[in-house]
Amino acid sequence: MSSNCSCSCGEAPKFVFSCSGAADVGEIADRAARVVSREGAIKMFCLAGIGGRVSGIVKSTEAAALVVAVDGCPLNCARKTLEQAGITDVKHVQLHELGLKKGESPATEERIEQTAQAIRSLLG
Amino acid sequence: MKIQVFGPGCAKCTQTEKVVREALAESGVQADVVKITDFQEIASFGVFSTPAVAVDGEVKLVGAVPTKNDVLGWLK
Numbered sequence: 001m002s003s004n005c006s007c008s009c010g011e012a013p014k015f016v017f018s019c020s021g022a023a024d025v026g027e028i029a030d031r032a033a034r035v036v037s038r039e040g041a042i043k044m045f046c047l048a049g050i051g052g053r054v055s056g057i058v059k060s061t062e063a064a065a066l067v068v069a070v071d072g073c074p075l076n077c078a079r080k081t082l083e084q085a086g087i088t089d090v091k092h093v094q095l096h097e098l099g100l101k102k103g104e105s106p107a108t109e110e111r112i113e114q115t116a117q118a119i120r121s122l123l124g
Numbered sequence: 125m126k127i128q129v130f131g132p133g134c135a136k137c138t139q140t141e142k143v144v145r146e147a148l149a150e151s152g153v154q155a156d157v158v159k160i161t162d163f164q165e166i167a168s169f170g171v172f173s174t175p176a177v178a179v180d181g182e183v184k185l186v187g188a189v190p191t192k193n194d195v196l197g198w199l200k
Contacts, residue, residue: 012187015172045172049170054170056170056171058183059171059184060176
């Protein structure tokens with residue numbers, strides 16, 4: 001690579017995928033992923049693109065240095081969606097395990113920050 | 125057939141285009157090779173690391189230089 005290269009060659013990205021489900025915990029997962037994405041250390045990427053097998057999104061994810069799935073509930077839809085696309089090396093944040101139960105956890109700033117911190121802890 | 129090579133133009137991107145053209149010449153397949161250097165256009169394919177290669181719009185590889193055999197396989 002040339003010394004003055006300013007492109008993204010050799011810079012494998014880090015991606016976070018949120019289940020973004022309909023329940024309160026899905027909202028928390030989504031908003032926490034957006035919080036850490038805006039901070040810049042990891043980029044939120046489109047889980048629907050994985051489910052839809054959009055080739056650029058799947059191949060970009062395969063090439064990622066780190067993949068984090070954030071699931072609101074024990075159904076683990078985000079992680080399963082990634083696995084079914086062949087992406088199995090996934091770090092996982094599960095809100096139920098953080099004590100946030102589906103249907104009983106309105107999306108407060110405190111819970112979003114708690115989840116964001118769990119994502120940050122995986123960044124190394 | 126259209127082969128899109130994604131990358132702003134560094135050494136790996138240039139090498140990727142070279143490998144693609146060599147594979148095309150070896151295979152005898154007729155295809156247009158298009159270089160895409162604009163990051164917004166690259167991102168519109170869902171590609172977030174370069175170099176990358178797409179064949180007829182389907183992304184085949186991201187973040188690495190393909191081998192000639194890779195490309196030959198995509199041309200079949």
